Amino acid sequence: MTSHDAPIAAGPQGDSLERDQNTLRSSFFLTNEFGLILLIVLFTVGFGAAASGFLSPFNLFTLGRTAAVNIMIGLSMMVVIVTGGLNLAVGAIGVSAAMFCGYLIEGLGLPWPIALLGGLALGAALGFVNGWTVVRTGLHSFIITLATMSIFFGVMIFLTRAESYRALPPVFASFGKMKILAYFSPLLIVTLIAALALSWLYRRTVLGREMLAAGARPEAAELSGIRVGRVFILCHMLSGVLAGIAALMLVARNGAAIPAMAGQLGQDWLLPAFLGPVLGGTLLQGGKASVLGTCLGAFLVTMLTSGLLLLQLGEFWIQSFLGLLLLLAVLVDKARRTYLARRNLA
Amino acid sequence: MTTATPLSRIVRTDWFGPLLVTIAATVLIGGFSPSFLSPLNIQVLLLAVAINALIAFSQMIIIAIGQMNLSVGAIGGLAAIAFAGMMEVWGLPAPVALVLALLIGIACGVLNGMLIAITGISAFVITLATLSIFKGINLGITRAQPFYGVPEGVKAFGTAVLIGPVPWLAVPTAVVAVALWFMLRRQPIGRFILAVGGNEHAAALSGISVRFTVVVAHAISGLLAALAGVLLVARLQLGQPSIGDDWLILSFAAPVIGGAVLAGGHVSVAATLLGVVIVAIITQALVLFSIDPFLVQVVLGALILLRWTRHRSSRRAASKNHSPASRRCAASRCRCCRAPSMRCSARTAPASRR
Numbered sequence: 110m111t112s113h114d115a116p117i118a119a120g121p122q123g124d125s126l127e128r129d130q131n132t133l134r135s136s137f138f139l140t141n142e143f144g145l146i147l148l149i150v151l152f153t154v155g156f157g158a159a160a161s162g163f164l165s166p167f168n169l170f171t172l173g174r175t176a177a178v179n180i181m182i183g184l185s186m187m188v189v190i191v192t193g194g195l196n197l198a199v200g201a202i203g204v205s206a207a208m209f210c211g212y213l214i215e216g217l218g219l220p221w222p223i224a225l226l227g228g229l230a231l232g233a234a235l236g237f238v239n240g241w242t243v244v245r246t247g248l249h250s251f252i253i254t255l256a257t258m259s260i261f262f263g264v265m266i267f268l269t270r271a272e273s274y275r276a277l278p279p280v281f282a283s284f285g286k287m288k289i290l291a292y293f294s295p296l297l298i299v300t301l302i303a304a305l306a307l308s309w310l311y312r313r314t315v316l317g318r319e320m321l322a323a324g325a326r327p328e329a330a331e332l333s334g335i336r337v338g339r340v341f342i343l344c345h346m347l348s349g350v351l352a353g354i355a356a357l358m359l360v361a362r363n364g365a366a367i368p369a370m371a372g373q374l375g376q377d378w379l380l381p382a383f384l385g386p387v388l389g390g391t392l393l394q395g396g397k398a399s400v401l402g403t404c405l406g407a408f409l410v411t412m413l414t415s416g417l418l419l420l421q422l423g424e425f426w427i428q429s430f431l432g433l434l435l436l437l438a439v440l441v442d443k444a445r446r447t448y449l450a451r452r453n454l455a
Numbered sequence: 456m457t458t459a460t461p462l463s464r465i466v467r468t469d470w471f472g473p474l475l476v477t478i479a480a481t482v483l484i485g486g487f488s489p490s491f492l493s494p495l496n497i498q499v500l501l502l503a504v505a506i507n508a509l510i511a512f513s514q515m516i517i518i519a520i521g522q523m524n525l526s527v528g529a530i531g532g533l534a535a536i537a538f539a540g541m542m543e544v545w546g547l548p549a550p551v552a553l554v555l556a557l558l559i560g561i562a563c564g565v566l567n568g569m570l571i572a573i574t575g576i577s578a579f580v581i582t583l584a585t586l587s588i589f590k591g592i593n594l595g596i597t598r599a600q601p602f603y604g605v606p607e608g609v610k611a612f613g614t615a616v617l618i619g620p621v622p623w624l625a626v627p628t629a630v631v632a633v634a635l636w637f638m639l640r641r642q643p644i645g646r647f648i649l650a651v652g653g654n655e656h657a658a659a660l661s662g663i664s665v666r667f668t669v670v671v672a673h674a675i676s677g678l679l680a681a682l683a684g685v686l687l688v689a690r691l692q693l694g695q696p697s698i699g700d701d702w703l704i705l706s707f708a709a710p711v712i713g714g715a716v717l718a719g720g721h722v723s724v725a726a727t728l729l730g731v732v733i734v735a736i737i738t739q740a741l742v743l744f745s746i747d748p749f750l751v752q753v754v755l756g757a758l759i760l761l762r763w764t765r766h767r768s769s770r771r772a773a774s775k776n777h778s779p780a781s782r783r784c785a786a787s788r789c790r791c792c793r794a795p796s797m798r799c800s801a802r803t804a805p806a807s808r809r
Contacts, residue, residue, distance in 0.1 A: 195579075242760070249717065251523070251579075251717075252707070252711065252717060252759065253760070255703075255704060255707055255756075255759065256755075256756040256757070256759040256760045257756060257760075258704075258756070259704050259752045259753065259755050259756030259759075260752070260753050260756035260757060260760075262752060263749055263750055263751070263752030263753035263754075263755075263756065264753055266749040266752070267747050267749040267750055267753070271749070373700060373701055374701075374703075374704070374752065376700075376703070379583070380583065380586075380587055383580070383583055387580060393577060393579070393580065423595060425591070425594040425595045425597075425598050425599065426591055426592075426594075426595040427591065428587050428588075428590055428591030428594060429587065429588050429590075429591025429592055429595060430591065431587050431591070432584045432585060432586065432587025432588035432589075432590075432591060433584070433588055435580070435583065435584040435587065436570070436581070436584040436585070436588070439574075439576050439580050439581070439584070440574060440576075443574055443575075443576055
């Protein structure tokens with residue numbers, strides 16, 4: 110099988126990782142998830158005390174709305190990271206799906222539920238293109254998705270003439286503005302459903318287990334009868350659908366489908382897409398996914414951004430803070446792994 | 456192999472294919488639209504090539520050690536606004552500002568290299584984080600406002616012409632290209648870089664300091680990115696904070712078109728330069744034939760894919776005799792289809808752990 114010919118980890122690393130995971134299972138307090146919860150609580154208390162408006166219903170509402178989108182972007186990247194690859198095209202796919210949905214409504218006059226499905230179908234189709242190319246050429250997904258990101262976004266801009274779809278049915282905007290119990294956005298519920306579905310997928314279904322197995326060791330998975338290529342393509346399609354959902358949630362928030370909502374080539378999504386999974390302890394080598402961790406990681410990032418904005422520490426420096434956070438997170442994670450490995454050996 | 460005639464040796468080099476494509480494209484486009492070969496157009500082409508080549512070299516040197524540097528654009532942008540800002544706000548003379556801006560670029564590169572070499576975390580994650588940090592510093596300093604106060608001397612350099620259609624801006628690029636070629640071919644450090652990219656363990660066992668080599672490669676990458684940023688300031692006549700935002704695809708496209716192996720150990724300065732020229736010619740042709748400029752991105756992406764599919768199929772025969780099981784992380788893996796080093800962040804780890 111040549112689909113993903115790079116074995117994930119050489120012997121020593123693979124063994125220590127498995128040992129890691131065994132230790133992790135025994136003590137919840139050393140997991141990423143626990144650390145993230147601790148940080149979230151700490152920052153909530155800190156921001157609540159320092160910035161007066163942080164715990165106001167309105168701020169919590171907008172925070173939840175932004176977090177919902179960021180978590181979805183993170184999940185969209187996570188399902189591909191599971192295969193040991195990555196998907197730089199999440200932003201481009203998402204925006205393309207949202208614009209296609211806008212076109213179906215405004216250009217073809219389709220009712221919005223069908224248009225939504227159409228948008229998601231395009232997301233899946235673009236994901237399929239990524240997955241199929243990666244599997245068939247056997248190249249790393251970095252270079253493939255770098256190229257397709259450019260292609261998808263270019264075609265989208267070419268077809269839409271960089272114009273937004275603004276005359277969407279009011280149902281989008283009202284869904285984005287809707288408040289549940291004055292605090293929560295229904296977008297959070299969409300994200301919650303997606304996250305639960307993903308955890309169910311990875312824990313309970315054969316397909317999910319096959320994804321994890323194929324990501325951890327493609328050769329071994331192939332030998333045990335898993336059709337690795339097909340599983341990888343499915344992962345990319347899933348990523349496309351999730352990216353489409355994230356973009357459609359943004360459409361609901363903005364009330365319009367805007368080609369620039371993920372920045373040039375969709376690059377603005379890259380950092381949130383990687384922050385969530387990496388903070389949440391998803392291994393970039395593949396084979397391990399933490400849905401809860403990704404959600405917590407993305408939520409922490411959104412909260413930090415919101416809190417720092419409220420504290421008025423200089424809105425332009427926030428990107429630096431997020432970069433530092435990512436750096437710190439991977440360093441701490443590295444230290445934690447080394448510590449665990451050492452303690453195990455001793 | 457040993458009985459190669461000079462001609463077949465040339466055919467087998469990396470730069471031969473891109474050179475053919477360049478000549479064919481020039482003849483073809485020049486035939487359809489004579490204004491393509493007008494001095495003005497050639498000057499515009501050379502300006503684009505001059506700056507894009509530096510961006511491509513900056514990424515190429517990291518590809519040579521089998522890593523990737525997502526922060527090329529962020530370093531370039533930071534150096535660019537530092538260059539313009541120091542001249543406008545502090546009133547420093549241009550040469551001093553230039554040196555300081557290049558030093559900032561080197562410092563950024565060294566930071567990348569140190570973090571990667573010491574922690575053994577994949578270059579992808581580290582440079583994604585530093586990309587964000589450098590870009591944030593850029594926005595924090597400029598508050599997203601451009602520096603307009605670029606001195607006349609710098610502006611003049613940006614538009615000056617050396618001889619005929621050759622702009623002065625092409626001179627630093629030419630010097631860098633020759634220096635890089637010399638370094639990778641003749642200097643110990645250049646050979647070290649290629650050795651580390653080819654096989655890190657073998658390089659370490661033959662007495663090369665892998666960490667030092669990685670740091671040096673990243674320092675060079677930072678320097679080149681900074682130089683590209685500074686030259687762009689001279690060309691645009693202002694220090695724009697958005698410089699570098701769109702360098703990512705550009706920086707990978709040219710080395711990949713030039714046949715660089717993403718797994719490391721195999722790059723070619725001439726082929727990368729030709730890759731830049733091809734990209735510039737195609738971009739220019741799209742404009743000349745008034746095809747939608749939005750399609751430039753599509754063409755760039757398609758070029759990357761095309762090059763790699765060809766590369767792959769031409770070496771498929773060679774890779775067939777590698778059984779999957781024998782493709783160990785850093786050892787005897789098929790060279791062309793090996794994943795970039797992020798797939799194998801374990802490559803340094805086992806050595807240091809044992």
